[in-house]
Amino acid sequence: xxxxxxTRNTLRFxxxxxxxxxxxxxxxxTYDLVARWGDSLFTGTxxxxxxxxxxxxxxxxGIAEQQTRQFGQNCDAIRYFPLDSRGKRGLLCVxxxxxxxxxxxASHDGFDAKKGAIRGYIEKHPQVVPVTQAAQGVSxxxxxxxxxxxxxxxxxxxxxxxxxxxxxxxxxxxxxxxLVRTKGDPTGTRVFGTFAxxxxxxxxxxxxxxxxxxxxxxxxxxxxxxxxxxxxxxxIDAHRRFRMRQESAYGWxxxxxxxxxxxxxxxxxxxxxxxxxxxxxxxxPPVKRTALxxxxxxxxxxxxxxxxxxxxxxxxDDKFEHIYKFVTSGRFDKDDLAxxxxxxxxxxxxxxxxxxxxxxxxxxxxxxSRGPLNERxxxxxxxxxxIKARAAATVLGATPMDRPEDMEVNPVTGRIYVxxxxxxxxxxxxxxxxxxxxxxxxxxxxxNPRGKNPWGHIIExxxxxDDHTSLEFRWEVFILAGDxxxxxxxxxxxxxxxxxxxxxxxxxxxxxxxxxxxGSPDNxxxxxxxxxxxxxxxxxxxNDNNGCWVCPxxxxxxxxxxQFMSGPIGAEICGCQFTPDGETFFLxxxxxxxxxxxxxxRSHWPDGPGTQPRSSVIAVRKKGGGRVGT
Ligand code: FEO
Ligand code: CA
Ligand code: CA
Ligand code: CA
Numbered sequence: 225x226x227x228x229x230x231t232r233n234t235l236r237f238x239x240x241x242x243x244x245x246x247x248x249x250x251x252x253x254t255y256d257l258v259a260r261w262g263d264s265l266f267t268g269t270x271x272x273x274x275x276x277x278x279x280x281x282x283x284x285x286g287i288a289e290q291q292t293r294q295f296g297q298n299c300d301a302i303r304y305f306p307l308d309s310r311g312k313r314g315l316l317c318v319x320x321x322x323x324x325x326x327x328x329x330a331s332h333d334g335f336d337a338k339k340g341a342i343r344g345y346i347e348k349h350p351q352v353v354p355v356t357q358a359a360q361g362v363s364x365x366x367x368x369x370x371x372x373x374x375x376x377x378x379x380x381x382x383x384x385x386x387x388x389x390x391x392x393x394x395x396x397x398x399x400x401x402x403l404v405r406t407k408g409d410p411t412g413t414r415v416f417g418t419f420a421x422x423x424x425x426x427x428x429x430x431x432x433x434x435x436x437x438x439x440x441x442x443x444x445x446x447x448x449x450x451x452x453x454x455x456x457x458x459x460i461d462a463h464r465r466f467r468m469r470q471e472s473a474y475g476w477x478x479x480x481x482x483x484x485x486x487x488x489x490x491x492x493x494x495x496x497x498x499x500x501x502x503x504x505x506x507x508x509p510p511v512k513r514t515a516l517x518x519x520x521x522x523x524x525x526x527x528x529x530x531x532x533x534x535x536x537x538x539x540x541d542d543k544f545e546h547i548y549k550f551v552t553s554g555r556f557d558k559d560d561l562a563x564x565x566x567x568x569x570x571x572x573x574x575x576x577x578x579x580x581x582x583x584x585x586x587x588x589x590x591x592x593s594r595g596p597l598n599e600r601x602x603x604x605x606x607x608x609x610x611i612k613a614r615a616a617a618t619v620l621g622a623t624p625m626d627r628p629e630d631m632e633v634n635p636v637t638g639r640i641y642v643x644x645x646x647x648x649x650x651x652x653x654x655x656x657x658x659x660x661x662x663x664x665x666x667x668x669x670x671x672n673p674r675g676k677n678p679w680g681h682i683i684e685x686x687x688x689x690d691d692h693t694s695l696e697f698r699w700e701v702f703i704l705a706g707d708x709x710x711x712x713x714x715x716x717x718x719x720x721x722x723x724x725x726x727x728x729x730x731x732x733x734x735x736x737x738x739x740x741x742x743g744s745p746d747n748x749x750x751x752x753x754x755x756x757x758x759x760x761x762x763x764x765x766x767n768d769n770n771g772c773w774v775c776p777x778x779x780x781x782x783x784x785x786x787q788f789m790s791g792p793i794g795a796e797i798c799g800c801q802f803t804p805d806g807e808t809f810f811l812x813x814x815x816x817x818x819x820x821x822x823x824x825x826r827s828h829w830p831d832g833p834g835t836q837p838r839s840s841v842i843a844v845r846k847k848g849g850g851r852v853g854t
Contacts (some may be wrong), residue, residue: 232497233776239740241785245827246791247813254847256373257830258316258810259295259365260840262383263376266384271295274836277822280330288354292385295376296320297328297359299812301424301523301747302799305503311805312369315382315503315729317432317506318799318841320363320480322441323356323474324815327837330822335668339471342444346475353479357388360419362434362510364503367843374808374843384506387475388417392499396514396569401607403459408482415494416482418510422541423523423630423747423798427496429564432501434510434523439495440466444477450484458602459489460614464661464765465614466520467542468492475480478521491668493611493683496526498538500568511566516550517589517613521745523630525640528556529692534567537640539628544664544736545614546622547631549577549641551587551693573610575622578671584697584783585642586683587620589613596620624664626650626672626680630747630800631759633776636754638692640685641702641777643745646762650675652722669720671699676725677707679765682758684777702777703785704729707765708739730775731783740787741765742773749800751809751853754778755770757809761796770797772811774853788853791845792829792837794818799841806851809844 237339239249247255261270269290273281279288293528302318307313319367319591323527326332329352335345346352367382377383391416400406405412422437447470450460470484477483482491497512498521507517516524519540526536538548541590552571558561576584589599591606596619603609609616626647633640652675654667668675671683689693701719713719713729744762751757756777760770772789776782791797791813799812813829817837820826825838 228557231782233779233784234788235755236773236854237777237788239690239788240738240790241787243771243790245405247791248830249844250788252847253844254812255842255844256375258374258843259318259363259376259836261295261297262297263840264293264294264384265363265365265376265378266293267378268633272830274712274838275778276834277328278330281552281656282355283331283349283351288358291355291358292387292494293517295322295363295365296361298383298814299841300422300798300814301434302801302810302812302841303424303426303803303805304810305426305430306804309804311807311813313450314367314803316365316367316504316761316810316841317424317501318365318812319434320360321422321814322420322438323359324818325352325356325474326542326821327815327817328355328822332823333823339455342471342473342475343478345662346478350479353476356474357476361390361417361822362386362421362501364501364506364830373845380504384502387419388419388502388511390417390510392416392418392512394494394514395566396610398514398518398605398611400844401605402489403611406488406490406494408488415512418499421493421499422521425524425536426525427500427527427564428528428558430504432503433526434499434501434526434540435501435523436496436585437520437522439492439520440468441473442476443492444470444472444481445485446470449489454485455489461602462612462615463492466492466496467660472812474732486854493518495641496521513652514607514610515569515571515573517548519545519613520719521630523632526724527631527633527638527692531693532556532660534573535692536568537631538589539631539642540614540747541627541629541645543627543647543661543668545628546617547625547628548613549574549576553586573613575620577621578623578699579709580670582698582700584699586695587622589616589620610702615720616700618662623669623671629745632750634754634756635750635752638687638690639777640757641716641748642683642685643748644672644681644683645744645746646680647677647827650677652725673701673719673721673723675725678763680745681705682745701729702731704781705742707741708736709741712736730785733758733781733783738784738786740773740785741790742785742787746796747798747800749802749849751802752804752806755853757800759797759800761798772797772800776803792816793819793827795827795829802852807845807849808853811842813840813841813842819834
């Protein structure tokens with residue numbers, strides 16, 4: 225294997241093994257606080273006054289308007305777009321996935337999240353909704369590296385907030401079709417805002433891709449919609465597959481009729497897409513690229529195939545959902561970046577089937593009256609296929625996975641990695657169960673071998689002939705997360721359906737003393753050497769806080785996973801993005817203090833004792849310079 229032969233392990237840091245209420249890094253590393261929730265992007269707007277949270281300050285008038293000009297909450301995906309060749313100026317695109325209302329509003333402390341309670345809470349505090357709608361979406365910020373590290377450049381002409389109200393365009397096969405037409409937009413071409421953006425991606429032509437994920441939490445009133453006399457049963461089926469429900473999580477439907485399913489039954493079909501944003505053109509509206517399918521998008525790993533077509537790899541993060549690939553019809557034009565502007569509007573969408581012999585197939589998701597995705601199956605045209613991509617994947621026999629999160633392509637080897645974060649509904653023995661309105665085989669299979677799957681796993685995909693347009697691939701479990709001091713498997717042949725739930729596997733690496741325990745892998749990233757970086761969101765085998773890990777994917781140390789960073793109490797870690805020189809590593813610290821509240825904070829990161837916790841983007845660097853990790 226020429227790639228393996230050329231690869232030596234460049235990772236040199238001393239692994240960390242402890243958590244506290246802080247960002248913990250190996251000796252010799254430091255971090256800059258780049259942007260915190262509530263930091264203003266413009267001098268005319270103040271920062272959020274965190275000291276007023278306990279007095280209910282976020283319910284005051286004018287706060288929502290200010291939040292549209294401040295860094296949003298719950299930062300997730302980060303992508304860096306250089307503005308110079310010296311590595312000292314760039315743009316960050318950052319998702320603000322959702323809001324942790326209990327960490328924003330003191331009024332939330334009296335809120336009992338029992339059935340029906342969100343309606344009463346929002347009716348009493350309607351000012352919450354415009355604030356949380358403004359705190360979500362995307363930030364585009366300019367940053368610069370100076371003597372005191374990376375800092376936000378206020379008033380940059382690129383600084384921009386995209387919220388739940390920012391006009392966006394719908395393009396691709398769903399544009400204008402009946403399921404995306406609403407009272408607010410009878411043309412089905414213009415949608416208001418983006419939210420629930422989780423991981424993300426970037427295109428070879430320099431745009432940002434935000435992945436709309438848990439959109440089901442924003443809509444309410446499904447039970448009443450089902451009782452309406454003239455309701456389209458296919459609409460109800462689609463909402464059930466997305467686990468829409470009577471009670472929304474955030475109560476937007478209480479004050480904003482757009483989120484009430486009885487009023488706008490089709491509004492959810494306008495969310496759950498990959499959204500393309502041009503960070504260099506603040507005037508250009510975000511574009512929802514419907515050709516890439518509608519599901520709980522987690523990320524979008526893009527790569528230019530040898531043929532010049534662009535492939536996008538995407539996970540759908542729900543239990544028993546699927547892994548997708550999109551391949552553009554057109555070819556990437558590296559000499560005229562503007563010519564690629566609408567490349568993501570036409571192409572082929574595929575969903576993955578993983579077979580037990582280690583091969584797999586990308587199944588084409590094409591409307592065809594004589595094929596499986598036809599009128600009888602509920603699809604009238606390609607627009608319906610992409611809107612109801614989950615149902616189409618089931619018809620085609622795609623493999624239901626253990627919550628596929630981020631997918632990224634290794635820039636050195638071209639192999640593709642996907643995190644399956646965990647799945648408490650995966651069973652140890654073969655069982656058929658109902659989940660999201662349809663029957664699933666919940667027992668273990670070759671690609672999801674462990675039931676339950678408490679710690680998750682990472683799958684490696686190798687396209688046939690290293691061709692990203694290929695319809696066939698080989699795959700293997702790369703890491704079966706867990707505690708290496710438990711049952712450490714060292715031979716891939718022993719990673720089989722039904723294995724012990726306390727087992728762990730690190731690409732065959734056999735020395736348990738060199739390995740760090742890990743659980744719930746989520747966002748992924750690569751440094752310029754092709755090492756795989758993994759950040760986590762969920763339970764850890766030794767009850768530590770979430771953090772960041774890294775391992776080589778080739779050579780004798782393939783799979784030698786060690787912990788590089790640990791986060792504050794209650795936070796999940798997201799982002800996982802390097803500058804091109806490998807000297808800065810950006811991480812999102814999302815919802816530090818989760819599990820606490822404004823009146824009873826569990827974390828005081830990043831501002832220290834006596835302060836409220838706040839989600840922030842950090843830039844990790846080696847003291848004295850050099851590539852992070854080396
Ligand atoms: Fe937003 Fe699937 O993590
Ligand atoms: Ca999250
Ligand atoms: Ca995620
Ligand atoms: Ca997650």
